[in-house]
Amino acid sequence: MRIGMLGAGTIAQAVARHAIRHGHEVVLSNSRGPDSLAPLVADLGPLASAATPEEAAAADLVVLAVGWTRVPDVAARLPHLDGTVVIDATNQFESLPPHARIADLGDLTGSEYVASLLPGARVVKAFNSLFARYIAPDPRHEAGRQVLFLAGDDADAKNTVIGLTSAFGFAPVDLGSLREGGRLMQLGGPLSGLHVLKQD
Structure with missing residues (x-):
């Protein structure tokens, strides 16, 4: 699989390393341009490359792992993602600790908002x-x-992510829709920051 990374920070790099270890091609992108990612690409090896966010979004599967305040700008640059599975790894921090502030999205969950963009x-x-x-x-x-909680409105998309992350070694747990499951997982939800193991 060809996996596009929107963002190249700690989370994106962690997911990219799992993907590469399992033989997937990874295309990284950030706001500073492909050249800024040359050292990271060299460290990740021949299955990694750097591109623009628009090019990364053309992959088979896309991981969104940018800071919350950048999400609208990144989304606005992307082409229409017709059927593309997008893993939303964001959290709705308007500002980061120690003065963390959570964005007020009204009745929407963070991923419902992301999906709308x-x-x-x-x-x-x-x-x-x-x-x-x-x-x-x-x-x-x-x-x-390690248990990996996930949520989504498309069963086939969730099955794709379950298969991929199971191969990485995680124990995926499907919590349902972006509204119900997403509310459990997002900042302030009972599963946010919960780290548990599943016995096989």
């Missing part, structure tokens, strides 16, 4: 509820596999 995309919420240090290492432990 990406017409045609099949959005699956995942990776946002885990701290990066729990995403990066091998998710398989002696006591079990």
Whole structure:
């Protein structure tokens, strides 16, 4: 699979490393341009490349992992994502700790808002509820596999993400729709920041 990364920070790099270890091609992008990603691409190896966000969004599957305040600008640059599976790994921080402020989206969940900015995309919420240090290492432990909560409105898209992340070693748990499941996972929800293992 060819996986496009919108963002090249800690979360994006952690997911990219899992993908590359399992033989997937990864296309990274950021706001500073492909040249700024040359050292990271060299470190990741021959299955990694750098491109513009528009080019990264043309991949088979896309991971959105940028800061919340940048989401509208990134979305506005992208072509129509007709049927593309987009993993939304964002959290709606208007400002970061120590003075963290959560964006007020009214009745919408964060991923419903993201989906509204990406017409045609099949959005699956995942990776946002885990701290990066729990995403990066091998998710398989002696006591079990790292649970990965996810939510989405498209069953086939969720199955794609479940298959991919299961291969990485995670234990995906489908929480339902972007509205109901997304509310459990997003900032302030009962599963945000919850790190648990599933025994096999």
